[in-house]
Amino acid sequence: MTAVGRALLALAVVAAPAFAQDPRLAARLDKPTLIAVNAIVDSARVAKLPTSPLVDKALEGAAKGSDGQKIVVAVHQLSLRLGSARHVLGAGASIDEIKSAAGALDAGVTPHDLARIRAATGKRAVTMPLAVLTDLIERGVPIATATSTVIQLERSGVKDQELAMFQRNVRADIDRGADPGVAATTRARGLVLRSGGAPDKPAQ
Amino acid sequence: MRDENELPLREIARELREPVPVSESFDARVMRAVRALPRHRFGFWLRLTAPRTITIKPLTWGVLAASLIVFAAAGVPRAFGALHRATRPIATALFPSSAKAPVKSQRVQFVLVAPDAKKVAVVGDFNGWDAQHAEYQAKHRGGGVWSVTAPVPLGHHRYSFVVDDSVWVADPTAPRVVDNDFGTPNSAIVVEELK
Numbered sequence: 001m002t003a004v005g006r007a008l009l010a011l012a013v014v015a016a017p018a019f020a021q022d023p024r025l026a027a028r029l030d031k032p033t034l035i036a037v038n039a040i041v042d043s044a045r046v047a048k049l050p051t052s053p054l055v056d057k058a059l060e061g062a063a064k065g066s067d068g069q070k071i072v073v074a075v076h077q078l079s080l081r082l083g084s085a086r087h088v089l090g091a092g093a094s095i096d097e098i099k100s101a102a103g104a105l106d107a108g109v110t111p112h113d114l115a116r117i118r119a120a121t122g123k124r125a126v127t128m129p130l131a132v133l134t135d136l137i138e139r140g141v142p143i144a145t146a147t148s149t150v151i152q153l154e155r156s157g158v159k160d161q162e163l164a165m166f167q168r169n170v171r172a173d174i175d176r177g178a179d180p181g182v183a184a185t186t187r188a189r190g191l192v193l194r195s196g197g198a199p200d201k202p203a204q
Numbered sequence: 205m206r207d208e209n210e211l212p213l214r215e216i217a218r219e220l221r222e223p224v225p226v227s228e229s230f231d232a233r234v235m236r237a238v239r240a241l242p243r244h245r246f247g248f249w250l251r252l253t254a255p256r257t258i259t260i261k262p263l264t265w266g267v268l269a270a271s272l273i274v275f276a277a278a279g280v281p282r283a284f285g286a287l288h289r290a291t292r293p294i295a296t297a298l299f300p301s302s303a304k305a306p307v308k309s310q311r312v313q314f315v316l317v318a319p320d321a322k323k324v325a326v327v328g329d330f331n332g333w334d335a336q337h338a339e340y341q342a343k344h345r346g347g348g349v350w351s352v353t354a355p356v357p358l359g360h361h362r363y364s365f366v367v368d369d370s371v372w373v374a375d376p377t378a379p380r381v382v383d384n385d386f387g388t389p390n391s392a393i394v395v396e397e398l399k
Contacts, residue, residue: 024332024334056329056332059332059333060333061386063327063334063335063366064372066385066386070386074386100360103360107381131394138380138381167394
């Protein structure tokens with residue numbers, strides 16, 4: 001090997017981590033699919049979007065035996081949702097917030113409602129409200145009901161811990177046979193009433 | 205004698221000053237001949253690599269050697285440090301280091317009743333959807349009940365059971381997520397930190 005060749009090889013070895021891809025993709029995807037998925041992942045990275053959900057989506061497709069074209073389309077759609085989520089939440093949104101927002105969009109929440117939740121949350125992180133919203137929808141609460149419920153709770157200034165408790169209670173109600181929509185609205189009303197009474201607590 | 209020689213000399217000078225008659229195609233023929241000559245493709249490289257004699261003063265050698273030592277002592281580690289710093293965030297983002305920022309997780313029990321199953325595994329976005337992941341292989345507890353307790357990072361996740369490496373079964377006890385991408389429904393789980 002010439003000196004020039006050795007220098008180029010050394011440069012490639014040193015620079016390799018900068019272009020590293022998830023090795024699991026190479027192990028599970030065929031070459032054309034791998035190239036397409038890597039291109040989408042690289043674009044997302046350049047756009048400062050989270051890339052782990054994209055890798056997960058490709059791995060999920062491969063595990064389910066889907067063909068390459070379906071995998072590429074699914075990964076591309078998810079990258080669009082991530083981009084849309086970041087656009088709605090703003091450039092200052094954290095990776096967790098973007099991931100949660102993309103999950104909410106996937107569950108059927110519209111970008112308009114996402115913006116309403118963002119506005120209702122104010123300066124607080126929107127991760128928890130969106131995770132709760134997505135969970136409510138997945139448990140059968142109608143999207144409109146779940147969205148308005150979360151917006152109402154956020155406007156009332158409930159904390160993340162209270163939201164987590166609300167989520168657990170709704171889950172328990174549904175498991176006991178309650179109608180999902182009724183369970184969500186009833187529990188939300190109770191929480192808002194308690195939040196409204198919060199200023200009295202220090203006097204007690 | 206002098207006058208006798210001057211006349212022929214003037215004649216010769218005049219002859220020499222006369223323009224030589226050249227045909228109009230002369231230039232073209234010359235250029236064709238030049239272009240036909242074999243080209244030296246590595247002329248520049250040869251000029252760079254051909255041995256040459258260079259004379260240099262001892263003082264110049266000393267200054268050059270001192271500069272190299274200073275560069276080696278300070279410049280190279282800095283340059284490689286900068287390169288390492290430049291590449292690290294991308295690599296870290298791709299493969300989060302558990303040593304640096306440990307991902308909080310909780311042990312979660314997954315249960316599936318599958319009397320005819322020979323093998324049951326849990327797959328999800330927390331294990332790369334890998335049905336062979338050793339930590340997520342369910343064990344038969346008797347009566348067709350399969351279960352496994354494994355760590356799942358805090359947060360909202362999607363998962364499924366894979367029976368006999370081929371059949372995907374959503375968890376009947378968890379909410380289902382409609383999967384429009386691959387056509388197989390997943391289950392949803394929210395893992396919270398225990399207080």
